[in-house]
Amino acid sequence: MTRLPRLAALLLPILVATGGPAAAETFEVQMLNKGAEGAMVFEPAFVKAAPGDVIRFVPTDRSHNAASIEGMLPEGVAPFRSRMNEAFELTVEEEGLYGVKCQPHFGMGMVALIQVGAPANLEAVEAVKLKGKAAARLEPLLARVD
Helix, strand or coil: CCHHHHHHHHHHHHHHHHCCCCCCCEEEEEEEEEECCEEEEEECCEEEECCCEEEEEECCCCCCCCEECCCCCCCCCCCCECCCCCCEEEEECCCEEEEEECHHHHHHCCEEEEEECCCCCHHHHHHCCCCHHHHHHHHHHHHCCC
């Protein structure tokens, strides 16, 4: 028996007993007209995830979407924008911070922040200047980053 099959034969029972490699987690974020933090919110507005996890945005109320905020994505991550009134899944592969907005309600402060692993792009995210309620709602979310 060569080394590789022997190693596989030894590891297979361990993987089966422990449930195998860690599976990606799915986080559900509701898009709401009214939530615990007021009007036009994502709940939760802050998610701490690991690379490979899925963030599922659910338009619980009508007229919402999820879109990236310019300048608030890890390097190499393409901007995204969901369709209005449709659930949207974002698989987060790169470490860093992902800024998210609801386009129609951005001016009303409808923002969310996703931290994936280490916040590699924290300085770039902090350099983005938001206005009004969006800036006010983002500030406590940034305070949760570690």
